Amino acid sequence: MADHTRVPNERSRRLLGDLAETLGCSVDVFFDPDPHDDRAMTEELLTLWFSIKDPDARHRILDCARAVKAEAGADAQPRP
Structure with a gap:
């Protein structure tokens, strides 16, 4: 081995x-032992964002992210 x-x-x-x-x-x-850490997820999110050229698709993604944030509540603490 x-x-x-x-x-x-x-x-x-x-x-x-x-x-x-x-x-x-x-x-x-x-x-990286944890592929789901914040840095890896941020990198993936940015890579995906820049690969999407359609402005309407980007607006739908932003709307989705805003809805998730609203569901979590404005008082939610960010992960360390």
Whole structure:
């Protein structure tokens, strides 16, 4: 079985860098134990937002986000 705990060698770093560039993310994503952390979700949200060119679709997304915020309540505390 491969030892995945060691530091990647130069070839692995290059491959991960190429893969991250192709996917439009940072190499850190491959080592992040929680893919649902705020940073990862923010990065995904921004990537999705910029991929949507239709202004009406963007307005629908904003309306949805505003509705979710309203459901949560204006007093809701942000996650740490």
